[in-house]
Amino acid sequence: MADAPLALLAELTHRCPLRCPYCSNPVELARAGTELSTGEWERVLGEAAELGCLQVHLSGGEPTVRRDLPEIVAAARGAGLYANLITAGVLLDAPLMARLVEAGLDHVQLSIQDAEEAGAERIGGMRGAMPRKAEAARLVREAGLPLTLNAVVHRQNLPNLSRMIERALEWGAARLEVAHVQYYGWALLNRDALLPDRAMLDEATRVVTEAQQRLQGRLVIDYVVPDYHAKRPKACMGGWARRFLGVSPAGRILPCHAAESLTGLDFPNVREVSLRAAWEDSPAFNAFRGTGWMPAPCRGCEHAEQDWGGCRCQAFALTGDMRATDPACALSPHHAVLAEAVASAGAPDFRYRGFTREDILPSHDVRLSNA
Amino acid sequence: MTPRFAPGVRLHEDKARGRTVVMAPERMFVPDEIALAVLRLVDGKRDEAAIVAALAAQYDAPEEVIAGDVKALLDDLATRGALIRG
Numbered sequence: 001m002a003d004a005p006l007a008l009l010a011e012l013t014h015r016c017p018l019r020c021p022y023c024s025n026p027v028e029l030a031r032a033g034t035e036l037s038t039g040e041w042e043r044v045l046g047e048a049a050e051l052g053c054l055q056v057h058l059s060g061g062e063p064t065v066r067r068d069l070p071e072i073v074a075a076a077r078g079a080g081l082y083a084n085l086i087t088a089g090v091l092l093d094a095p096l097m098a099r100l101v102e103a104g105l106d107h108v109q110l111s112i113q114d115a116e117e118a119g120a121e122r123i124g125g126m127r128g129a130m131p132r133k134a135e136a137a138r139l140v141r142e143a144g145l146p147l148t149l150n151a152v153v154h155r156q157n158l159p160n161l162s163r164m165i166e167r168a169l170e171w172g173a174a175r176l177e178v179a180h181v182q183y184y185g186w187a188l189l190n191r192d193a194l195l196p197d198r199a200m201l202d203e204a205t206r207v208v209t210e211a212q213q214r215l216q217g218r219l220v221i222d223y224v225v226p227d228y229h230a231k232r233p234k235a236c237m238g239g240w241a242r243r244f245l246g247v248s249p250a251g252r253i254l255p256c257h258a259a260e261s262l263t264g265l266d267f268p269n270v271r272e273v274s275l276r277a278a279w280e281d282s283p284a285f286n287a288f289r290g291t292g293w294m295p296a297p298c299r300g301c302e303h304a305e306q307d308w309g310g311c312r313c314q315a316f317a318l319t320g321d322m323r324a325t326d327p328a329c330a331l332s333p334h335h336a337v338l339a340e341a342v343a344s345a346g347a348p349d350f351r352y353r354g355f356t357r358e359d360i361l362p363s364h365d366v367r368l369s370n371a
Numbered sequence: 372m373t374p375r376f377a378p379g380v381r382l383h384e385d386k387a388r389g390r391t392v393v394m395a396p397e398r399m400f401v402p403d404e405i406a407l408a409v410l411r412l413v414d415g416k417r418d419e420a421a422i423v424a425a426l427a428a429q430y431d432a433p434e435e436v437i438a439g440d441v442k443a444l445l446d447d448l449a450t451r452g453a454l455i456r457g
Contacts, residue, residue: 004387054399056414075424080393082383107379107396146396174377174452175396187421220452 001041002241002289003053008081009059009246009257010041012072016062016087019111019125021350022187022194022255026260029353030091034250038068038081040270044077047238051080053245057085061249070099070366077104082110086150089136090129097139098105108140109148109177111364114156115163125352139172148175154194155345156203165211176219176237178208182334184258184313192347201229228338233310233326240312245279253278255285258313262322288323294321297331349354373457374422374445375415380453382410395453409444413454419445 014029036044045056056076063069064087075084085100085164089110110133113124120130140147149168154160163179168176180201181187181194196204208223215221227234237244241255251270259267265287268278279285287293291304298309309315310326318327319334327334383394393400402410408429412422416419423441427434448454 017379055397057397080386084397106394109397144378146377149397216450275389289379301391 002285003243005245005279006053006243007055007057008045008048008275009057009244010044010072011043011059011061011063011246011248011257012063012066013038013061013249015065016060016088016353017065017090017126018113018129019352019354020123020152020186021125021190021352022154022181023353024185024187024257025353026180027155027185027189028259028260029129030249035066036247036270037249038071039070040183040251041072043254044251044270044275045072045075045081046079047083048245051279053081055082055084057084057086058104059214062088062091064091064096066167069096070103073100073103073105077106081336082106087136088113088124088129088133088366090126092132092139097143098135101143105145105210105289107146107148108136108169109129109150110137110140110173111150112154112167113152115160115167116260119157119160134171134321137173141172146175147173148177149173150179150345152176152179152181153204154181155196155200156350157194158200161204161207162211165207165215165219165221170214170363174220175222177222177224178204179224181202182224182226183228184317186353188317190350192345193350195228195342195345197224197342197345198229201226217255227310227314227326227328228342230328231330232333233307233314233328235307236311236314237327239308241279241285242289242308242315245275245285247275253282253285255288256313261313262316262360264322293323295325298325301331373415373418374413374449374454375457376413377453377455382407388434393448394451395451400448400451405440406444409441415457 002083013035014025015032063085073083083105084107085105086109112133114120117130121127137147151164165176183191187194208221212221237256246254246257247270252272253275254267265284267284268282294304294309298304310328312322314325315326316322318337325332329338380395383392385392392395393402404409409422412425423438425435426437445454
């Protein structure tokens with residue numbers, strides 16, 4: 001029998017005022033009309049706690065675009081879950097903060113896109129975001145809640161990493177997550193503009209390690225490295241369907257938030273089955289659980305129960321086979337594709353995330369004169 | 372030195388697994404029996420010496436033996452951001 005999950009990632013919406021080119025949402029974003037209702041989320045949170053989840057990460061998209069966020073937080077706390085809010089902060093004003101505190105919110109993780117306003121606006125694709133984030137940080141600290149800053153780092157903002165660490169101190173964060181972009185969905189589309197070279201990665205690691213020591217007792221810095229420069233794959237999600245589950249805005253129950261990119265797996269929906277049934281009995285959750293599914297070179301490998309074969313979404317995105325060993329592993333026959341991607345990176349521009357537009361103008365440049 | 376839990380950190384009964392855990396922002400710590408006995412005495416009022424004295428009485432053990440364990444545990448959790456050493 002599967003062990004119970006520890007945490008639920010609740011993606012309340014895909015709507016977001018920012019347009020970050022490394023967004024972890026799927027390239028096909030869910031529309032507002034398909035989102036789960038307040039009552040459906042209340043039921044899902046109760047099911048998650050009953051299944052054994054201890055924490056919920058209320059995420060998106062931008063979760064604060066949902067007017068019922070305080071009700072959802074209250075339902076999480078009512079079910080006994082520790083409630084984390086993962087937000088860009090640009091919509092977090094004093095009245096909303098007061099309602100979230102009243103509802104029992106435990107912690108806020110606030111994203112920053114760069115250290116300074118100009119860079120942050122260019123990367124996040126939203127004017128005026130930075131002062132609003134500073135204000136959100138102030139409101140969180142004033143409410144007495146713990147604040148984590150989340151800095152997603154990549155080729156375009158890595159030179160400013162030291163100053164992002166200074167921001168975390170200045171804004172009163174107790175914790176900073178420095179997370180290198182992971183290449184799925186939007187980030188994979190923009191990989192050439194985002195992927196750092198080895199020297200940039202080494203410099204970032206040096207800056208983080210130095211700051212971790214210097215700021216011990218003041219700021220905890222968590223560091224997520226990119227696997228494109230690795231020899232061993234990451235134990236993605238701690239292993240498929242071992243510790244975490246997610247629910248998408250439209251109610252799909254997923255072993256990880258990127259799993260919808262895997263075509264050929266039928267993920268259950270909270271509108272049809274319970275979280276427990278999905279976790280314990282669904283073919284999708286059992287597909288890559290444990291080690292029995294593994295082909296060579298994972299099968300029988302001494303690392304099989306440490307990295308669990310790496311990431312299924314990355315294997316699928318880069319090899320076309322979701323059962324393959326993650327190419328981040330040096331033992332994968334496809335390992336060279338990562339080095340090739342690193343070698344060809346360096347594009348200056350990226351493509352912002354957004355909803356696919358149905359053009360009402362002709363998509364071709366129709367010339368009517370000067371034929 | 373009066374230790375207290377950092378904002379957002381608290382003990383939590385993990386009913387599904389029959390244990391007590393330390394809940395913290397986006398993470399948790401699973402204390403062993405001794406660590407849990409120490410953490411149950413962290414209330415923001417008792418200083419480190421009072422915690423040691425209470426444990427010495429509770430476990431009928433010499434204070435100097437317990438003091439080392441308590442200090443190591445409090446230092447470790449402070450480094451991880453779960454406790455504040457007042």
